[in-house]
Amino acid sequence: MSSQDIPEENLPAEQVDEHGHGAVALADETNPFADPGLPPHEHRIQDIDERAAKRSERVVAMLFTLSMLATVGFIASYVAIPRDKSIFVFPLGHISALNFALGMTLGVALFAIGAGAVHWARTLMSDVEIADQRHPIEAEPEVKAKVLADFKEGAKESALGRRKLIRNTMFGALALFPLSGVMLLRDLGPLPGTKLRHTLWSKGKLLVNMNTNEPLRASDVAVGSLTFAKPEGLEEHDEDFQLQIAKAALMIVRLQPENIKDKRELAWSHEGIVAYSKICTHVGCPISLYEQQTHHVLCPCHQSTFDLSDGARVIFGPAGHALPQLRIGVNEQGYLEALGDFEEPVGPAFWERG
Numbered sequence: 001m002s003s004q005d006i007p008e009e010n011l012p013a014e015q016v017d018e019h020g021h022g023a024v025a026l027a028d029e030t031n032p033f034a035d036p037g038l039p040p041h042e043h044r045i046q047d048i049d050e051r052a053a054k055r056s057e058r059v060v061a062m063l064f065t066l067s068m069l070a071t072v073g074f075i076a077s078y079v080a081i082p083r084d085k086s087i088f089v090f091p092l093g094h095i096s097a098l099n100f101a102l103g104m105t106l107g108v109a110l111f112a113i114g115a116g117a118v119h120w121a122r123t124l125m126s127d128v129e130i131a132d133q134r135h136p137i138e139a140e141p142e143v144k145a146k147v148l149a150d151f152k153e154g155a156k157e158s159a160l161g162r163r164k165l166i167r168n169t170m171f172g173a174l175a176l177f178p179l180s181g182v183m184l185l186r187d188l189g190p191l192p193g194t195k196l197r198h199t200l201w202s203k204g205k206l207l208v209n210m211n212t213n214e215p216l217r218a219s220d221v222a223v224g225s226l227t228f229a230k231p232e233g234l235e236e237h238d239e240d241f242q243l244q245i246a247k248a249a250l251m252i253v254r255l256q257p258e259n260i261k262d263k264r265e266l267a268w269s270h271e272g273i274v275a276y277s278k279i280c281t282h283v284g285c286p287i288s289l290y291e292q293q294t295h296h297v298l299c300p301c302h303q304s305t306f307d308l309s310d311g312a313r314v315i316f317g318p319a320g321h322a323l324p325q326l327r328i329g330v331n332e333q334g335y336l337e338a339l340g341d342f343e344e345p346v347g348p349a350f351w352e353r354g
Contacts, residue, residue, distance in 0.1 A: 038129050046123050056123040057163055063116030064169035070109035071176040077101035078183045106180060113173050120166060126157035197345045199231075199248040201326060206232040207250065207275065207336040215335045216252065221273050226290040226297075227252040228278060231338070247346050249278035250326060251287065252336075253308055255295060262311035268327040270336065275326040276312050277346040280304055282319040284347045297323075320348075 046053040077098065085097040139147075160167050206215040207229040221227055229250040234241065254273045260266045265274060276297075278287050285301035295309040304317030312323035324346050327339040 038131055041128055044123065044127065053124060056119065057166055060116045060120045060124070061165045061169040063112045063119065064166070064173040067109045067112035067116070067173040068169075068176045070105045070112060071173075071180055074102060074105035074109060074180045075183050077105060109173075109177055109180065113177065116170070116173070124159060124163065124166075126154070196247075196347075199341055199346065200234060200244050201231055201248055201338045201341045203338065203340050204331075205338045206331075207252065207328065207338065208232050208234075210249075217334050218270060218273060218330055218336060219334070221252055221254045221336075223254045223256065223272070224292045225254060229275070229336075246279065246284070249286065250275050251278045251290075251297065251308075251323075253290070253295070255309055259295065259309050261309055265309075265311050265325060268325055268339075270328055270330055273328065273336065274308060275328045275336075275338075276306075276308060276323040277326070277342065279323075279347045280319060281314075281321050281323060281346075281348060282317065287323075 046056050081098040081101055083096070083098055086094045087097045087100060088094050089100060208214065208231065209216050209220070210228040210230055215232065216227065216229060229252050230245060231248050234244055234248065238244070252273060252275050254271075255269075257266060257272045260269070260272065260274070268274070279285075280287050280299040280301065282299065282302055282304050285299050287297050287299050287306075289298040289300060290296075291298070295307060296315070297306050297308060297312075298304070299306075299317065299319070302318055304319035305315050306312045306319070306323050307315050312325065314320075314322060324342040324344050326342055328336055329339050331337050
């Protein structure tokens with residue numbers, strides 16, 4: 001058994017070093033199989049020449065600074081380079097200029113952080129070899145204290161507190177780099193602003209039948225019937241038709257005025273003709289089922305049910321609030337027209353959460 005396998009407390013006093021660790025037994029004629037020990041430590045140039053240490057410090061700081069510049073370049077490329085622009089790169093041929101710029105800048109930012117950390121560890125952090133005895137797996141209080149002391153010693157030898165240039169540039173590189181991921185959130189689409197709160201409806205816009213594409217007269221809407229309408233001027237060949245109709249689609253129903261329970265609903269209608277958003281307030285499905293006898297409309301997606309005779313309030317299902325009503329009237333030619341836009345956003349209740 002070598003001295004490395006002997007518990008420290010059983011080693012002779014001459015085999016215990018000044019730190020209380022078991023000294024490594026050297027091989028000799030009587031014990032040729034003992035640990036030969038560590039070779040003499042060779043100091044690096046940075047250990048004995050402060051000017052060389054300063055040069056290494058500047059190299060590490062330069063790499064961290066390069067990472068920061070590359071991160072800024074990543075953000076600038078993401079914002080400034082058009083997505084359809086291409087460049088010729090040998091031997092890849094024609095590739096996306098945006099993808100090439102993002103890949104290069106992101107790669108440089110990551111490489112510079114890694115290279116700076118490696119160069120710092122290899123040239124400035126302590127590299128003194130230490131032989132230590134094997135210890136039991138269970139950590140003794142003394143071992144825990146030693147680990148803590150070693151950690152503090154390592155932190156001290158890393159010179160993080162003394163090498164402020166390295167510390168500051170490293171923190172700068174690590175702080176800027178996550179901004180690359182933040183910029184990628186742009187692909188989720190532009191912020192909607194107030195677009196979700198407004199539709200194409202405005203005062204004086206005629207209600208156009210979606211089936212016939214003709215303006216609706218009050219006489220065209222029979223009691224108990226359900227008609228779908230859109231704003232005048234909105235055509236299916238329009239580039240943003242799907243987006244606009246998803247917010248502006250209407251359900252037109254004619255009720256007997258005495259059957260309308262909500263007095264505001266009665267004031268916003270014309271001779272019992274009421275106009276409500278066709279978009280369910282749960283997840284935005286189009287409502288298409290109408291029960292003539294009960295005046296209920298049903299969303300086919302999750303069975304949310306609304307009572308059109310009572311302000312289109314929710315009487316069943318997961319929808320969070322009533323369907324928005326559009327105030328309507330009749331112009332001089334007898335056509336139904338809007339008296340303004342919806343007074344609350346249509347569709348799912350995003351706006352109720354803040």
